[in-house]
Amino acid sequence: MELKPMLFWDTKTVLTYMEPNFRFNLALKIPSIRKAEKAAPLIINRLVLHENHLVIDETEYKMKVYRQCQADAGLHNGEVDNDSDEYGFKIILDETYQPGDIKLTYNGNKGRGRICTLERFQYNCQAKVNSLPCNHYIRLYVSGSMTQFPYRNMKMHHLMRRLLTILFGNRTGEWTVKNIRVEDKIMRWPLTGRKPYVRNIELGLHSLLKMNAFHSIIDLSVPIARLKMRSFYSAIEDHPLFKHVEHLKISNTLFSLSLSHFFSIQTLKVSITRPTSLVENLDELISKLMEEMRPIGVRYSILVKEKVNLDTINHPTILEISTDYMQLAMGSEAVVVVQYTEDDRRTWLNIEVISREI
Incomplete structure (x- = not known):
């Protein structure tokens, strides 16, 4: 045949x-x-990007530097995790930046001197090594197999960009990433090809740079089902990406955020997942909520430490009120429903804007 x-x-x-x-x-x-x-068409269930490795579904692509030193300067021979120059100095973040890369942090160590990786190499940097070059290689491990590349012409950040371009660049077919998390400080995303649909994002610590990065690499014609983040010092303000998110989860207490910024977010479903105390701030919360018209369908879920009686609220728009339930008029066409719910021994204060029955 x-x-x-x-x-x-x-x-x-x-x-x-x-x-x-x-x-x-x-x-x-x-x-x-x-x-x-x-x-x-391509579907990836899980994509995790780190500085020197990435995970696609259950497969890890991991890079290491292998050192073969030409002279005995106290250098550690064998595999290490850091990108370093020929003298063992750790390459700082700004030196790994390539055209098309997207920075995810404001701190790039710019202007700082080289950092010697003492914890890895255990030697006196300047005195012993400046005239003692070494042979380096990059090793790429995938599912138990290993490929070795000369280190002189390629660093790990070069290989990461090359690998991501081989895997994801120049795509013409529809492709979807169901879950993505970026742990690196620079996103070395391919410059060419079709953008992916992304269903769930774990942003980690919120920053404007990260929001801009995801906004630029994703095909937003399909909504993002869930975006999870937390904030430290940066304010979580509205961003164009939020309009394309169905459910935003913020791992902060409510009052560690600006209420004005919080209520300006253009996501219909927003959850605060770190327990918040409402004892002293419930009036402020309701007052800030009612300052402006909110779109019908918006819903805020706030994990609370304890219930505070809602009938202590005094607001001119109240239509109905009890200890656990309240309705407030929002214009002539909408009603704000505020109520407590229980879920797995946790208490939530849910605030939802619904259409007003005539």
């Missing part, structure tokens, strides 16, 4: 149902299917 090669469309169909990492590996080994691989 004569064997015939699969047509382009048949190849696309087969690739669509393959596990992503197996599919990537197959395309690397068979150049003739690479165009079909880039065009076939």
Whole structure:
């Protein structure tokens, strides 16, 4: 029986149902299917980006530097986790920045001197090493296999950009990332190709740089189902990305945030997931809520430490009130419903704007 090669469309169909990492590996080994691989729909369940490794579903791509020192200067021979120059000095963040990279932190160590990785190499940096170069290699581990690259012409941040471009760059077919988390300080995202749909984002510590980064790399024609974040010093203000988020989860107490900024967020469902005390601030919360018209359908869920009787509130728009339930008029077409609910031994104060029954 004569064997015939699969047509382009048949190849696309087969690739669509393959596990992503197996599919990537197959395309690397068979150049003739690479165009079909880039065009076939792709679904990734989990994508985690770190400085020197990434995780796609259950497969980890991990990079290490392997050192073979030419002279005995007290340097540690073997594998280390840091990008360093030929003398063992750790490369600072700003030196890893490449055209097209997206910074996710304001602190790039700009203007600081090189940092010697003493905890790794255990030697006196300046005195012993300046004239003693070493041979370095980058090792890429994937599912137990290892590939080695010369270190002189490529650093780990170069390899990370190259790897992400090989895997995700130049895509023409629809692709979806169900869950994404970025732990690196620079996003080395591919410059070309179709943007992915993203369903869930773990932003970590909130910053405007991170919000801008995700806003620029995602296809926002499909809403983001959930965005999780926390704030330290930065104010969580409204951002164009929030309009495309169905559920925003903020791991802070409510009153560690600005109420004005909080109520300006253009996400219909917002949850505060760190227990908040309302004992002294319930009146302020309701007053700030009622200062402006809110869109019908918006819902705020606030995890509270304890219940505070709602019938202590005195506001001119109150329509109905009890210890656990309250309705307030918001214009002629909407009503604000405020009530407590229980969930897995936790108490939530839910605030929802609904259409007013006539």
